[in-house]
Amino acid sequence: EAQVTQNPRYLITVTGKKLTVTCSQNMNHEYMSWYRQDPGLGLRQIYYSMNVEVTDKGDVPEGYKVSRKEKRNFPLILESPSPNQTSLYFCASRSKNTGELFFGEGSRLTVL
Amino acid sequence: QQQVKQSPQSLIVQKGGISIINCAYENTAFDYFPWYQQFPGKGPALLIAIRPDVSEKKEGRFTISFNKSAKQFSLHIMDSQPGDSATYFCAAIYHASGGSYIPTFGRGTSLIVHP
Numbered sequence: 438e439a440q441v442t443q444n445p446r447y448l449i450t451v452t453g454k455k456l457t458v459t460c461s462q463n464m465n466h467e468y469m470s471w472y473r474q475d476p477g478l479g480l481r482q483i484y485y486s487m488n489v490e491v492t493d494k495g496d497v498p499e500g501y502k503v504s505r506k507e508k509r510n511f512p513l514i515l516e517s518p519s520p521n522q523t524s525l526y527f528c529a530s531r532s533k534n535t536g537e538l539f540f541g542e543g544s545r546l547t548v549l
Numbered sequence: 550q551q552q553v554k555q556s557p558q559s560l561i562v563q564k565g566g567i568s569i570i571n572c573a574y575e576n577t578a579f580d581y582f583p584w585y586q587q588f589p590g591k592g593p594a595l596l597i598a599i600r601p602d603v604s605e606k607k608e609g610r611f612t613i614s615f616n617k618s619a620k621q622f623s624l625h626i627m628d629s630q631p632g633d634s635a636t637y638f639c640a641a642i643y644h645a646s647g648g649s650y651i652p653t654f655g656r657g658t659s660l661i662v663h664p
Contacts, residue, residue, distance in 0.1 A: 441592070468650055477558070479638060479656035480593070487649065527592050531650060536581055536642065538652070540592030 439464050443528050443541035450518055451549050458513045458544045460528030466539075468531040469511040470495065471503065473524040474543075480527070486511055518548040552576055553641050555655025562662050568626040570658045572639035575620065579641035579653075584613065584624050587636045587657075596637070597624070629662045636660070 441462045450456055462469065470485035472495075482495030486505040500522055502514040511530075515522060528541045554573045562568045572582075583598035599606045599613040599622065606613045612625040626633055639655040 472654075477656060479555070480654040482652065485650075493649070529592075536583070536598070536650075537595045538583075538585075538593075540585075540594065542590070542592050 439539065441528055441530055441539050441541040443526075443544045445544060446542065447545050449547045449549065452519055453517050456515050456518060456546075458515075458526055458528075458546070460511045460513065460541060461509050462511075462528075462530040462539070463509065464530060464532070464539065465508065466530035467508070467533060469505070470529050470531070470538075471501070471511070471513045472527045472529065473497065474527060475524050483513070483526075515546075518546075520548050522546065523548045552653045553639060553655045555639050555658060557658060558656070559659045560661070562629045562660065564629065564631060564662055564664050566629050566662075568629045568633070568660055568662070569623055570637055570639070570660070571621065571623045572641075572655050573619075573621045574641045574653075576641070576643065576653075577620070578643050580644055581642035582613070582615065582622050583640050583642070584611075585638045585640065585654075587638065589635075593638055626660075629660075631662045631664050634660055634662050 444459045467488045471483040472480045481497045484503040486492045526544045529538045531538050584596045585593035586596040587593040597608050597611050599615050610627045615622045637658045640652050643651040
């Protein structure tokens, strides 16, 4: 089954404690991206990657890091989380043929 | 700066009615306009999409109307059903040089269809 898998789905952490949200896709897509969803603000792109070792900033990259060492994986790293990073995070990969974005089921992060 | 403006923020419709969600954009470089549907606890999923060379696309009960000169596009859900209750996001995509794919999403519309 074609899917994008994120972990963890839920996480409560404290300010300053580094965390990583993993993302993996099994569709051999080159393009992957991270979004955060906040009430009233919709989906905002954090970072995207056109291919292995190629990453670029989206609209709201501050406080986040990413890496793309393998085609299937695109982890999101919060080096020093702050309460304003409390949000619902989605990873997505894109089909080059159709342009369709395939989203994971989301990771709800709370930073105390 | 909000590049894609979506309205209304919330919508309540009776079963069998027509749901209409509107989006407006500024950047004429956008060349692909998808709509995504999101159920609670799930990630968004592609519902229907249109390119600017056509004015309308229909898939079942879902229709996109596109007005290039007005820089507006809308989603129409005919014969709305309770199962359509979800959040809907419009998006506008810009394919930059070098293969970059830049999506901009609207802020979403929460649709509730009463039985």
